[in-house]
Amino acid sequence: MMRSFSIMALVVSSAIACGDAGRNQISTDMIHVPATASTQQSKQQSFPHIQFTDTMIDLGNLVEGQSARAVYAFKNTGNAPLVIADVSTSCGCTVARDWPRDPIERGDERFIEVTFDSRKRVGNNEKSVFVVTNATPSTTELTLKAWVIGPESDPASIPSTENKESNP
Secondary structure, eight states: HHHHHHHHHHHHHHHHHHHTTTTTOOOOOHSSSOSSSSSOOOOOOOOOOESSOOSSSEEEETTTTOOOEEEEEEEOOOOSSSOEEEEEEEEEEEEEOOOSSBBBBOEEEEEEEEEEEEEEEEEEEEEEEEESSSSSSSEEEEEEEEEEETTTOOOSSSSOOSSSSGOO
């Protein structure tokens, strides 16, 4: 009887001691959003939400060989920490240079920086940037546009950068 009590006390104390480990680290609870088949939830759940200022950035006209930088601003408008698991692009000419690697608290604003290299990309370019997070939906697609002017470009095909609304 005494031996059973000792074993039970050891198990309970081990479980309690492990409960505080890793509170300030990224955990699977932050990455995997729990799903349920029930339409009713027994308790209020906290979820992150990523909201971008702009999901499309137009770099305008670039000369072939020129690199340009785009910065996508976003905010965690949810009520739980936001974690960016990955940022990838649709083409090797577009590279995600910088994004937050730590959890982003509710209300915090951050940035994702992307660089576009226009070498051998003459003409119209539309590239995608995929941001994978622990929010729902888990992947957000951003768009990067540019018109690249090369030595053989037809001047008539180059889009105007003037504001069309100001022209009579």
